[in-house]
Amino acid sequence: MTKSPAITAGRLLVDCLGAQGCDRVFTVPGESFLAVLDALHDVSAIQTVVCRQEGGAAFMACADGTMTGRPGVAFVTRGPGATNASIGVHVAMQDSQPLILFIGDVDRGMRDREGFQEVDFAAMFAPLCKWAARIDDAARIPEYIARAYSTAISGRPGPVVLTLPEDMLLESVDGAVPRPRVVRPAQAVCPDAMGALFGLLGDAAAPLAIVGGADWNAKAREYFTQFAERIGLPVVAAFRRQDAVPNASAVWAGNLGYGPSPKLAQRVRDADVLLVVGARLGEATTDGYTLVTPDHPGQVLIHVHPDPAELGRVYRADLAICADMGEFAEAAALWDHDIVHFGAGAEAHSDWLAWSTPGDTTGEASGARLDLAQCVMAMRAVLPADAIICNGAGNFSGWWHRYWPYEGFPSQLAPTAGAMGYGVPAAVAAALRFPDRCVVALAGDGDFLMNGQELATAIQHGCDMIVIVVDNSAYGTIRMHQEREFPGRVSATTLHNPDFAALGAAYGAWSARVETTVQFAPALAAAFAQKGVRLLHLVTDIEQISAGGATIAGLRTRV
Numbered sequence: 001m002t003k004s005p006a007i008t009a010g011r012l013l014v015d016c017l018g019a020q021g022c023d024r025v026f027t028v029p030g031e032s033f034l035a036v037l038d039a040l041h042d043v044s045a046i047q048t049v050v051c052r053q054e055g056g057a058a059f060m061a062c063a064d065g066t067m068t069g070r071p072g073v074a075f076v077t078r079g080p081g082a083t084n085a086s087i088g089v090h091v092a093m094q095d096s097q098p099l100i101l102f103i104g105d106v107d108r109g110m111r112d113r114e115g116f117q118e119v120d121f122a123a124m125f126a127p128l129c130k131w132a133a134r135i136d137d138a139a140r141i142p143e144y145i146a147r148a149y150s151t152a153i154s155g156r157p158g159p160v161v162l163t164l165p166e167d168m169l170l171e172s173v174d175g176a177v178p179r180p181r182v183v184r185p186a187q188a189v190c191p192d193a194m195g196a197l198f199g200l201l202g203d204a205a206a207p208l209a210i211v212g213g214a215d216w217n218a219k220a221r222e223y224f225t226q227f228a229e230r231i232g233l234p235v236v237a238a239f240r241r242q243d244a245v246p247n248a249s250a251v252w253a254g255n256l257g258y259g260p261s262p263k264l265a266q267r268v269r270d271a272d273v274l275l276v277v278g279a280r281l282g283e284a285t286t287d288g289y290t291l292v293t294p295d296h297p298g299q300v301l302i303h304v305h306p307d308p309a310e311l312g313r314v315y316r317a318d319l320a321i322c323a324d325m326g327e328f329a330e331a332a333a334l335w336d337h338d339i340v341h342f343g344a345g346a347e348a349h350s351d352w353l354a355w356s357t358p359g360d361t362t363g364e365a366s367g368a369r370l371d372l373a374q375c376v377m378a379m380r381a382v383l384p385a386d387a388i389i390c391n392g393a394g395n396f397s398g399w400w401h402r403y404w405p406y407e408g409f410p411s412q413l414a415p416t417a418g419a420m421g422y423g424v425p426a427a428v429a430a431a432l433r434f435p436d437r438c439v440v441a442l443a444g445d446g447d448f449l450m451n452g453q454e455l456a457t458a459i460q461h462g463c464d465m466i467v468i469v470v471d472n473s474a475y476g477t478i479r480m481h482q483e484r485e486f487p488g489r490v491s492a493t494t495l496h497n498p499d500f501a502a503l504g505a506a507y508g509a510w511s512a513r514v515e516t517t518v519q520f521a522p523a524l525a526a527a528f529a530q531k532g533v534r535l536l537h538l539v540t541d542i543e544q545i546s547a548g549g550a551t552i553a554g555l556r557t558r559v
Contacts, residue, residue, distance in 0.1 A: 005174075006172045006173060006174040007172070007173055008035050008038075008039065008169065008170060008171065008172060008173070009035065009138035009141060009168055009169045009170070009171045009172075009173050010033070010034075010035025010036045010037075010038060010039045010169040010170070011035075011038075011039040011042075012138065012141050012142070012173050012176055012178075013036060013039070013102075013141050013145065013164070013169070014036060014039040014040055014043050014046065015039075015043075015178050016141055016142050016145035016146070016178040016179070017046065017073065017145065018043060018045055018046060018178070019178035019179065019180070019181060020070075020145065020146070020149050020178075020181055020182060021070055021181055022046055022070075022071075022073050023045060023046055023047065024046065024047045024048075024049060024064065024073070024432065024433075025040070025046060025047070025048055025049065025061075025073045025074065025075055026049045026051055026057040026058075026060040026061045026064070026072070026073070026074045026075075026429075027048060027049070027050065027051060027057055027074060027075040027076065028050075028051050028052070028053065028054045028057055028076055028077070028081060029050070029077075030075075030076065030077020030078070030081055030104050031077070031104075031166075032077045032078050032103075032104025032105055032106070032164075032166045033075055033077065033102070033104030033164055033166070033169060034166075034169075035166075035169035035170050036075060036102070036104075036164070036169060037075075047432075049428075049432065049457065049461055050457065050460065050461075051425075051454060051457050052453040052454055052456055052457055053084060053451065053453060053454070054074075054076040054080075054081045054082070054084035054085040055084045055085060055087050055088065055421060055425075055450075055451060056421075056424075056425040056428075056451045056453070056454040056457065057074045057075075057076060057085065057088070057425075058074050058076070058084075058085040058086075058087060058088020058089065058091075058099075058101060059087070059088050059091070059419075059421070059422050059425035059426060059429075059451065060072070060074070060425045060426070060428055060429040060454075061073055061074035061088060061099055061100075061101070061429075062088045062091050062092045062095070062097055062099050062159075062415075062426075063390070063413050063422075063425065063426035063429040063430060064429045064432075064433060065092065065097045065098040065099050065152075065157075066095070066097045066410060066413060067410050067413070067429070067430065067433050067434070068433070069098070069153070069157075069184075069217055070098060070149075070153065071098040071099055071100040071148070071149060071152040071153065071160070072092075072097075072098070072099050072100070072429070073099075073100050073102070074088065074099070074100075074101050074102070075102045075103075075104070076101065076102070076103055076104070077103070077104045077117070078103060078104055078105045078106060078117045078118065078119065078121075079116075079117025079118070079119055080117065081103070081104075082101075082103045082119060082121060082124070083119075085101055085103075086124075086125070086128065087419055087421075088101070088159075089101055089125060089128045089129050089159045089161060090128050090417060090419070091415045091417045091419050091422065092129075092158055092159035093128055093129055093130070093158050093159055093417075094282075094415075094416055094417035095415055095416050095417060096156050096157050096158060096213055096214035096215075096280070097157055097158070097159075098152040098153050098157040098158065098159070099152065099158070099159040099160070100148050100149070100152055100159070100160045100161075100162065101125075101129075101159060101160070101161045101162070102162050102163075102164055103121055103161065103162070103163045103164065104164050104166060104169075105118075105121065105134070105163045105164060105165050105166065106118045106165065106166065107165055107166050107167040108136060108165045108167055108168060109167070121134070121161060121163045122134060122161075122163070125161040128159070128161075129158065129159040129160060129161050130151050130152065130158040130159060130160055131147075131148070131151045131160045131161075132160070132161040132162075132163075133161075133162055133163070134162070134163040134164075134165070135162060135163070135164055135165075135168060136165060136168060137168075138168050138169075138171045138173045138176075139173060139176050141173070141176065142176055142177065142178050142179045143179070144162060145178070145179070146179040146182055148160040148162055149182040150182045153182070153184045154184060154185060155214075155306055155307035155308075155309070156214045156215075156305070156306060156307035156309070156310055157214060157215060184215075184324075185324075186324040186326070186327055187306065187322060187323050187324050187327065188323065188324070188327050188331070189304075189321060189323040189324075189327055189328045189331045190321065190323075193319065193321045193323075194321075194331055194332070194335055196319055197275075197302055197319060197321070197332075198335065198337045198339065200273055200300055200302060200318075200319065201231070201233075201273060201275070201339055202337075202339050202340075203273075204272055204273040204300075204342075205272055206267075206270055206271050206272050206273075206344060207233055207234075207271060207272065207273040207274075207275060207342065207344075208233070208234045208235075208236060208253070208267060208268060208271040208273070208274055208275070208344075208348075209224075209228060209233050209234065209235045209236065209274075209275040209276075209277060210236050210237075210238055210256065210268075210274060210275070210276045210277070210279050210281070210285070210292075211224060211235060211236070211237060211238065211241070211244045211245065211276075211277045211278055211279065212237045212238045212241025212242075212243075212244030212245075212278055212279055213238055213241060213278035213279040213280060213305075214278050214280070214305060214306055214307065214310070214325070215278060215306040215324060215325040215326075216241065216244055216278045216325050217325060217326055218409055219325075219326035219329065219330065220244075220277075220278070220325035220326045220328070220329040221243075221244060221245060221246075221329075221409050222329075223326070223329035223330045223332065223333040223334075224244075224245065224277065224329040224332065224333070225245050225246060225249055225251075226333040227329065227332040227333040228245070228249070228251045228345065229249060229250055229251050229345070230333070230341075231339050231341055231342060231345075232251060232341045232342035232343060232344065232345035232346065233251055233275070233342055233344075233345055234251055234253040234267065234342075234344050234345045234347075234348035234349075235249065235251050235252055235253055235345075236253045236254060236255065236256055236264065236267075236268065237254070237255040237256065238255075238256060238257075238278075238279035238280075238281070238282070238285040238416075239255070239256055239257035239258075239282065239284040239285040239416050240255075240257060240284075240401075240412060240414040240415070240416045241255070241278075241279070241412070241416075242255045242401065242406040242412050243406040243407075243408065243409050243410055243411040243412040244278075246406075246407050246409075247352075247405040247406050247407060248405065248407060249349070250345060250346055250349055251345030251346070251348065251349055252348075252349050252352060253267065253345075253348035253349060253351070253352055254348075254351075254352040254355060254356070255401060256268070256284075256285045256286070256287075256291070257284050257285060257401065258284060258398065259398055259401075259402070259546060259547060259548040260287075261351065261352070261355040263351045263355070264348070264351065264352070264355070265287075265291060267344075267348060267351075268291055268292065269291065271299060272298070272299060272300065273299070273300045273302065274292065274296070274299055274300070274301050274302065275302045275304070276301065276302065276303045276304065276315075277304040277305075277325065277328065277329070278304070278305065278306075278325050280305075280310060280314070281303075281314065281315055282416065284416060284418070289314075292315075294314055294315050294316060295316050296315070296316070300318045300319075301315060301316065301317050301318050301319075302317070302318065302319045302321070303315060303317040303319070303320050303321070304321040304322075304323060304325075304328050305320075305321075305322065306322065306323065306324055306325060307322070308322045355402070356402060356403050356405065357403075358371075358373035358374065358376075358377060358403060369515060369516045369517070369541065370514065370515060370516055370517050370520070370538060370539065370540050370541070371517045372396070372399040372470065372538075372540065372544075372547070373399055373402075373403055373547070374517050374520070375399070375517065375520045375524075375538070376399050376400055376403040376404055377403065378520055378521040378524055379404070379440075379524060380403075380404065380405065381521075382521075382524055382525060382528055383438050383440070383528065384437070384438045385405070385407040385408065386407055386408025386411055386437060386438075387408070387411065387437065387438040387439070387440055388408070388410065388411050388412075388413060388427075388430045388434065388437055388438070388439045388440065389404060389406070389411060389412055389413070389414075389440050389442065390413040390414065390422070390423045390424075390426035390427040390430060390439065390440065390441045390442065391413075391414045391422070391423040391426075391441070391442035391443065391447075392414070392415065392419060392420045392421050392422035392423040392443060392444075392447045392450070392451075393415065393418040393419055393420045393422070393447065393477070394420065394443075394444035394446065394447045394470075394475075394476060394477050395444070395476045395477045395480060395545060395546045395547070396442065396443075396444040396447070396470040396472075396476065397414065397442060397444075398546055398547035398548065399547040400442060401547070402547045403547075408437070413426040413427075413429075413430060414426075420444075420446065420447045420450050421447060421448075421450030421451035422451070423441045423442050423443045423447065423448075423451075424441045424443060424448065424451050424452055424454045424455065424458070424467065425451050425454050425457075426441070427439050427440065427441035427458070427463075427465045427467070428454055428457055428458045428461070428463055428465070430465075431458065431463035431464055431465045432461065432463060435464060438466070438528075439463075439464070439465040439466070440465070440466045440467075440468065441465060441466070441467045441468070442468050442470070443467070443468070443469050443470070444469075444470050444471075444472070444476060445469060445470065445471040445472065445473065445474075445495055445497050445500070446474070446475045446476075446495055448469045448500070449497075452503070455467070455504065455507040455509060455533060455535075456507055458533050459507055459508045459509065459532070459533050462532075463532075463533060464531055464532060464533075465533055465534075466527055466528070466534050466535075466536070467504065467509070467533065467534065467535040467536070468535075468536050468538060469500045469535065469536070469537050469538065470538050470540055471497055471500060471537060471538060471539050471540060472540045472541065472542040473494065473495050473496070473497055473542065474493050474494055474495055474542050475492075475493045475495065476542065476545060478493050479493040479542065479545065479552075480545045480546060480550060480555065483545075483552055483555040483556060484555050484558070487555060487556040487557075487558075488556055499513075499537070500513075500535065500537035501513040501535065501536075501537040504533070504535030504537070505535075507533070508532075508533070509532070509533040509534060509535045510527065510530045510532065510533070510534045510535070511534070511535040511536070511537065512526065512527065512535075512536055512537070513537045513539065514536055514537065514538045514539065515539045520536075520538070523536055524536065
């Protein structure tokens with residue numbers, strides 16, 4: 001057997017990433033991992049995406065992992081780079097998405113002296129990720145990379161953080177070779193558990209499914225839709241998991257989260273059997289653990305999740321099933337069972353159609369010049385059904401959560417962790433991953449200004465995407481809460497903003513300013529006819545503060 005020639009540890013690490021199927025990394029360069037950047041120079045199979053801030057790079061990697069099911073990969077430097085990138089690690093953990101963050105670090109001989117930008121990263125990231133470690137021995141790089149991939153994609157997917165001492169990356173490594181590609185263990189569902197599940201459904205009068213979350217994938221989507229449609233089971237998405245089932249499905253009932261349909265919320269309360277598949281039943285999905293309580297008296301809870309540590313952690317399960325999402329959904333769809341067809345699926349879908357179709361003057365009734373509900377309807381008429389909608393946190397997103405039908409998969413990139421600044425970086429990742437699909441970044445004004453600089457990344461890398469900036473000159477969500485708790489006492493929520501259309505043009509994007517509802521459709525059509533980065537600056541009124549109809553005046557007069 002021919003002995004492998006000596007290479008740098010940096011090159012070995014890059015070769016290990018390639019062996020795991022990595023084809024793209026997101027980075028802000030740093031001197032602490034120059035050996036990795038040098039190795040990437042000679043590896044054309046891995047694209048290096050140069051970002052403008054480490055938070056943007058981490059968000060891009062997080063979104064990439066969401067779309068592929070394999071870990072998104074980001075490289076940042078120590079100290080400021082790592083702390084900036086920590087937001088992406090937090091999102092990947094709460095969203096149950098695979099991510100590997102590599103951090104260049106001080107030389108091994110400088111540790112524990114508080115060297116330049118030195119941080120104990122294992123201690124810092126331990127509460128934020130599934131595994132945080134440091135590679136001190138270059139010969140063990142294949143072991144660490146394989147374990148990182150395995151950890152990130154197994155059970156409940158999530159982030160891994162690996163620290164890379166600068167001097168270690170420069171070492172010569174002789175004989176080490178990458179390990180074979182790691183695959184996710186696909187745990188089949190227990191036949192006895194499936195029998196028990198169908199027994200509970202067979203006795204149910206008003207069952208309902210809440211789906212989307214850890215390990216949800218195209219296979220799970222296809223088979224679970226078949227299963228639910230076969231028995232007429234209403235299907236509800238967990239918070240910001242609206243692409244888990246095609247929204248055109250005859251049993252699609254809508255989404256939970258902030259401001260759900262009152263009829264849907266009541267349907268959840270009235271359900272006698274809840275089939276929860278993939279979801280953690282987090283705070284946003286359950287309205288602060290009140291819509292479905294941890295003990296859910298009067299309701300039977302069937303919880304299906306790929307990670308045994310999640311089952312029983314918060315919610316008492318009458319039937320807990322640990323299984324791969326795709327394997328479970330396929331078993332459910334193909335199971336030989338005879339259950340009465342539930343009419344509630346069609347009824348729930350009819351309720352959703354009514355809820356997701358705005359009237360002609362949804363926003364204009366409050367005096368708003370620009371009605372975001374009608375803007376979403378204009379988008380529905382022009383954009384492809386499988387458009388990928390990317391957004392960060394903010395009330396602005398509520399209009400799309402309510403009125404946009406998520407048809408493709410993946411088609412919703414939005415952090416369940418509620419992080420601002422996610423939309424533009426996620427859209428960059430989506431445009432690179434799916435260059436033939438329509439990609440839309442949605443951002444509020446405060447949201448956009450957190451990572452809007454990644455427009456430069458989008459243009460540098462030839463991304464084709466539409467950016468919609470909803471500008472009400474405020475941190476709108478916080479203003480809404482402020483007006484509810486302290487009416488009329490506006491403090492720290494007003495923003496002075498730039499001309500976003502001019503800013504987009506300065507980056508090199510096609511851009512337009514929209515101030516009224518009638519201006520939106522022509523501007524959207526003009527943007528859709530272009531290629532590259534296109535930005536629409538929507539100037540809205542703070543008075544219409546949410547998609548649910550809340551207004552500033554109403555909040556101030558509320559008893």
